Amino acid sequence: MRELLKLRKYVIRYKFHFLFGVLALVTIDLLQLVIPRILKWAVDGLATGTADLSDLGFYFLIIVLIAIGIAIGRFFWRYLIIGSSRRIERSLRTDFYEHLLTLDFAYYDQQKTGDLMAHAVNDINAVRMALGFGFIILVDVFILGIASLCMMLSISPRLTLYALIPFPVIAIVSTRFGRVIHHLFEKVQEAFAVLTERVRENLSGMKVIKVFVQEEGEIHKFERLSRGYIKKNLNLVRAWGMFFPIIISLASLGQVIVLWLGGKYVILGQISIGSFVAFIAYLQILVWPMIAIGWAINLFQRGAASQGRLNRIFEKRSSIVSGNKVVERLKGAIEFKNVAFTYYGKNMPALENINLSISPKEFIGVTGPIASGKTCFINLILRLYEPQKGKILVDGQDIKDLTIESLRKNIAYVPQDTFLFSETIKHNIIFGMKDVNQAEIEHIAHVAQIYDEIMQLPNKFDTRIGERGVTLSGGQKQRIALARALLLKRPILILDDAVSSVDAETELRILESIRHELKNRTSIVISHRAFVLKDATRIIVFDNGKVVQQGTHNELLRKTGIYRDIFRIQQIEMKLEST
16 A cells, blocks of 8 residues: 555645545534434334324434435535545646656657556556545545444443454455455556557557458457456456455344344343344444445555556656756757767667767768668757767757757757647647748748648648548658758758658759758758768768768768768669669
8 A cells, every 4th residue: 555655745735625525524424323323212212102293203304404414415525535536636647647758768668558558547547546435435434433333332332242243354354355456456457558559559550450461360369368358357356256245244244143132132121122223223334334445445455556557657767867058049069979879678789989070050961771870870969868878069068968958949850750640731830839820831831842732632731631640641741740840940950761751853852942941050861862962061871880981972982882882772773763
């Protein structure tokens, strides 16, 4: 249960809601305890012949008024306590989401999306149930249990002791089952995470599944995971299903004892019939706390298991720590000094001993074989990852000294894997910007060579493009992402194979169109097509995580090396395509 202590800051935030909710709950619990006492008076009055119709009417009226009071109190404790648990759920989910945004890419490289979705939905819901109904049951058990016990003692201490014989066994059973339920619930949550990840992965890769005709195979895999999930749930249900009958049976044993001995005491005249009826009523009230204890344990065990999983994520900290220095606008000078980086779990370095200097407003082309370190080079500039060795400077300042926000606000970036939101084209182009007029949007669409294709769509710039831009081609998505980056007008522009989905001729035309934009900022353009970079101020060639060549297009063609080989091979490919 220690895991739930992490939630005290949320509980304190809504302390008055819980306080008044508990007061309402205690009030109706005490009102419930008055009814057996009234029944005692009524039955004793009838048994002795001292009660008349007016007395019975009075007792009836009191019970009705108590029932109305209980109904009103029940509304208030539900509104205050359950409502607060819902508010805590909202706050916890928001904080969880905000925390995920603080974590670095290295964390997400090791995590499955399905796991995180399970945390955000199932785990937080389990915590909410513990703080809502679990808390209510706990208070109910304490108040009703102690108060009804006191009432029973006031009627017959000896009979009460006999009625409590099953209680130690109930306590032992509840504790043992609580541990089992905790363990089984963790297994259920883990299985749910795996199932969620499989669904997410299949939905994202639906085209691949259909093209390779793997529907049946994926159905079998999903069915196997689903069976596993159901099996773990059934294990939990079996434990929970055994728990309740055992508790009820033990509680019923106490009632049997009371009926036998209590009836004997009435016959012997040791207690009145009214007292016996009231004692039975109080014992029935006491049965609910005995049963509810198991439910409360289940809810708290589930909540603790889920909060433990959440705590493990909340305890994660980004390895990338933001600096304190805020920069409004950089000039765009970038320098790498003996930089080396290795991805988590890899033996080979992605970058090794990189020393580079890029001047403000310089147009840098980057190329090289696949997995040579080009994208990693960009990721380090953006501080998506942290180098294990060396330092990176912008305008002569170590990027570790700058706030991450101010650094990234000076960089416009188009990644290789383009992401568009399921919104309109206009929304995707102006993402993160305010006060952008239509003329600016249309101009930048012209520059990105996407304007004509947008105008052919049904609603033009207001066309909704579906999830991840599913209604667009790969080239169209990349050019919309390019327009989004160009509209930002930031001093550093990075294009990571940003238009690789279009043909070579279109890519050349796009670069020609944005040439004016490149002149006004430091531009780093990665392309696997070497001839696209021929107008760059300088071309940097990566291979096996190292800079193996750099120079202008003509300089590199005069030297024996990777660049000249790549360029000549691509020239031959273009000639073959044109014939």
